[in-house]
Amino acid sequence: MGRKILFITTDQQRYDTLGCNGATYGRTPVVDGLAAQGIRYERAVPQSVVCMPSRSTMLTGQHPSTHGVWMNGVALPVDAPSVAAELHRVGYRTALVGKPHFEPFLDPFGRFTENGLATAGTPTAQSRWQDGTIGPHRGFDHLEFATHTPMGALHYARWMMAEHPEALGGFYAVLDNDLEVNAAGGGATGAPQLKDNPVAREWYHTDWVADRTIAWLDGLAADDDWFAWMSFPDPHHPWDPPSSELGRVDPKDVPLPAGYPESASERERILDGKPRHWRLWYDGTLVSNYEAPTKWVPAHLTPEQLCEVNARNAVEVELIDEAIGRVLAAVAARGWDDDLDVIFTTDHGELGGDFGLLFKGPYHVDGLMRLPLIWRPAPSAAVAPATVTAPVGLVDLAPTFCQIADLAPTDWMEGQALPVDDDDAAGRGMERVITEWDSALMGVAVHLRTITRDDWVCTTYRPGTVHDGTEGELYSLVDDPLQQVNLWDDPAVQSVRDELVTDLHDHLMAERTPRLPVEAPV
Amino acid sequence: MRASERRERVIQVSAARAWEVVGRPEVLHHWFPGIVDCTVDGATRTITTGVGLSLSEDILTNDSLQRRFQYRISGGLFKEHLATIDVIELTDESCLVTYASDADPATMAIVLGGASAAALAELADQLERGSGPALDAVAAFAGAVR
16 A cells, blocks of 8 residues: 555645745735644746646646647647556556646537537546556546536536536626636725625535545545645636635735735836736737736826735635645544645736736746646655755646655656655755746737746746747846846846856757647636 | 637638538538537527427528528527638639637637547548548439439
8 A cells, every 4th residue: 555645736826825834914824833743835937838738748747848738729649648546556546526628618619528528427438548548537437526606618617507506606707708817806905806605604615625525435445545636726717705704814914915015116127127018918909818808097096905815815825724634534534634745836826916916828937837736645645744945846846756766756747756855855946946938819929838846936928919928037036036126237236147047058958849739828 | 798719721722622621501411510410490490409409490581602601599598699611712723711700698608619620630631631521421412402
């Protein structure tokens, strides 16, 4: 009998929303407890700051250039490598419960497997793995899906439509009548993507994901080894948690983020020091990606709206924490706790008011790039608790799962198993992480490549709609933790910049050709 | 907001051969992944998608001289729609097929663009292999005419 793996992901969660990472509102005692028992990573960086590429990295252990999901709306090929398949191959029972998003959600033709599984009435699909063998879809022998809405084709939506149709209208409509990300406001302040939702807490997708994970675990034999990916759709917008829970965090008690200058002129001065698309988006002149509401102008965000958004975000984080606690209790009741590894992270962050911005986009700064990551190794492995400051990536997760299962990493994985402390990271040369952004939608193209290394974040730009390829960003994470001073053109750090750019180019992955097609906006 | 998306594919068969399929509106579901059925009644084509969505299309152009096929989806999510498929001769044994989707909402143009790229890939595969359900359906029509 080997170690069991509970892989917990959230969606679009900031580093600073966990108590163990310094959150000053919202309580996360369960995850904080895991951090105290295990390893807390202070510089975990995604390989993409949007869902589909980042989730594909988690599954494949590859950078977006390699797995090919270069922007949201590009489907991960069904025969792409999968760490779940590797675990399944050696006898692990494997499940993915919650948000998948390896394929587009907007799928009126029903072309993508993810959107058809609930209707097909079967949790698996026969698909060829990358080595030609036949097995469960993407290596999971159990799949139950949910996303941010109770509408659509996924399991949670079908359950809600069948069991609680009266509650459907309480949720925020993610898309507007133009099928764009909705800008409609709600709550007390009219903040975008916010709505009072009277849904019962036990019907909300957070509890559903935990319930269905527990149900799957209940069906396993005591001596099964298992890998459960429990994937919560929250705290990604819309911010519409059950209204019964809103009293947990009063917006009046939520401070403005350190990264939000209250003065509009100060915000504009900071943005003007960055490449053009930052300020253009802030002013509502250019929307460069689908993930933010097209009709929302960031410059119109008020401090009161921001506090209400962040309060509701914290409520959603609290609900996730409590749901995790229920699942851990169920695992403990089965007597598995001593052999259980828990890894908690998210796919990317949320701007959360930094620079006066919300949501996400081609902005490689801490709000989107610094992720919560906790690894509580199985107590039976006797790994000492630690805090790791070295940069690590989500690309390192797949090799970590292999290591836990006593498997060698495969040759297609591009990361290394997560270090257990900084000495381990240094000994294995884990000193840099690469992040990519590519988007080309509705006539607007943006291309970024970023290296995080030696307490610096350095971003290069390729030619695009509003960039000529000479732009860049350089921030000292020590001197400028809020990334408000772009040093790209500062002669005093030119050698640092040049060294980082060279190192970045030396470590970029070859780009998959031909490029995979964009199938939908998301 | 509207958008215009175009996908294209060079196919290693003559333009006339490709047009035999493209110009047959009744066989679309045999080469367009995600369309499971279609019926044609005069200048109206009704398609059914893989999720059970039924859409009515007005056939606007079916010009075998220019080898251009155009249709408009009416109603549903669309405020505006126009699809244009062109088959352009490159050599005696190759052609360029373009599939353009103009739509409001813009999101639907992007979704249709992705789907039409998959359709062109399927069309090319069948034509270049010289076999497949679309070619069978075209042959059946030809036999029925004879």
